Amino acid sequence: MSGPVDLALGILDHQLLDGEGRRCGNVDDLELGDVREGAPHVEAILVGAPAWRGRGLIGRLAAALARGRTVRVPWSEVEKLDSGVRLKNPAREYGLGGGDERARKLVAWIPGAGE
Amino acid sequence: MKKIFEIALGILAAIGGFVDIGDIVFNVAAGAMFQYQLLWAVVIGVGAIITYSEMCGRVAVVSQRAAFDAVRERLGFGIGLLALVAGQLVNLLTLAAEIGGIALALQLLAGLPFRVLLVLAVVALGVVIWVLPFEWIERVFGYVGLTLLVFAVGAIKLHPDWGGVASGFVPHADTSDLAVYLFFVVGLIGAATVPYEVYFYSSGAIEERWTPKDLGTNKANAIIGYSLGGLLSFALMITAAELFYPRAISPETLGSVALGANVPLGEIGLLLAIIGILFAVGGAAIDTAFSGAYNVAQFFGWEWGKYRTAVEAPRFTLAWMVMLVLGFLIIVTGVDPIQVTEYSVIFSVVALPATYIPILLVANDRAYMGAYGNGRVANVFGIFYLVVILVVAVAAIPLMIVSNMGQG
């Protein structure tokens, strides 16, 4: 898909989906290139609690209360944009889905939790 | 033919699943206090939930985005997070009320101590959610919830003044206590349109793997299913109008509600009523716990869904478990479940605009919806009910205060 896109409307706060169609976070912010050198490119997607600091007063508050790292996904990893932002590879390769990795241990011991 | 059968089954589950503890409490109280005069308010509430359920079901099917995804995308991080927090608080109150309602219904069957029944209720809910697939949960609680039809049978058997019933569909207030009357208008509309219902319905569409060819099913469930479900609300109000209004009784307990079926239909009526309440409220409790888990998972972008295994969606799984535990902790403090129900409905009303506005926006967004965006009919109803919702949302807290929570 190509053409014009409004970044806040069409990308920011949208769901990230990895190469296997699994949900792996939201687009919390976008990293742009240097604005002093002409029109910047979108360099990367930023995901994670620290990235909320730029999202207004409530964002700063939430970033202060939450734990986690910011994950940086280079824009070149984006496969396409539809209702969400689809990435080319599995979440783990980008360092996404870490929260689920940690949470997995809390439920995996219960019989019937799945593979 | 098979398709029609499937659609019929879906409608049946929607009917049985329509009523929750808020509907029971408000419809019965309204009938006891105002006889048939508030039937029109139920119609408005049912119309709103039909319109918005169909809309967000369609949004979920076509765009694969559930309702709360739309909240963050449309309202942004800050306001979206406020909506999440407010919505979760309301969800928890509602869930606490429903767990209390389950325990109250169990108490009518088995005279065990209330707190023991609360534990039993929460454990049973947890086990059911863990073990059963999504579709089974909805079908089981929906079908058995159909036993609430005993109230419809009972209401007819009580020989109500059908002329009076008919006039109840025209808004009029023949009362000196206008504040209480309006409080009940807000409560009845709120009970029918509680936010967890639309969040659950839209995520449910994705759980059930609906595709655009299921849009007919979506319409049937929402329109036919919820209209017929609304009949159950009428039945509750008419029954209360027949039994409690003439005697100026204010039904304070769930037992009084069940009497509504006992009086016209005897022991079997009572039993069916209790079972119906148990499964309708139990199903609602599960829907509410899920709704809380869906919302937080969708806001933060976590994997979610009962269609995923617990290991695939661990934070979502923990979320509904935490919801159940927190709901339990609220109600085990000993607060009166009926009172918690009333507060949960009124506070839900205040949260309604934040729930419904994003749905209307996304349903009109051609980039999401392609050819399936709202047509004129959906928008006329959508905007009409949005105005209604805005009015009741603004009026809710003042009316709650002025009418002293409906006590006058």
Added chain:
Amino acid sequence: MRLSDLLSLEVRTESGETLGRVHDVRGELTSRSLKVTGLIVGNVGLLERLGVGAPESGDRIRPRDAVPWSAVVRADRRGVVVKDGTTPN
């Protein structure tokens, strides 16, 4: 700079005329990159801010023209400065 830094920045012309705030950033998406092409500036109404009125296409843009990036003189934490004569629409 991040997208969140750009959003809500005040946009002025070189001679000091205020044009409004940055409400969105327009980009051009290709299979290889996403490049910023302009800014959505001005007093965007509430409905528009909520995304109502997106055109009937698969693209996700607001129904108004962007101020082209070529008109931008300077953009930093203090605000965006554009050439004189630039209009928001």
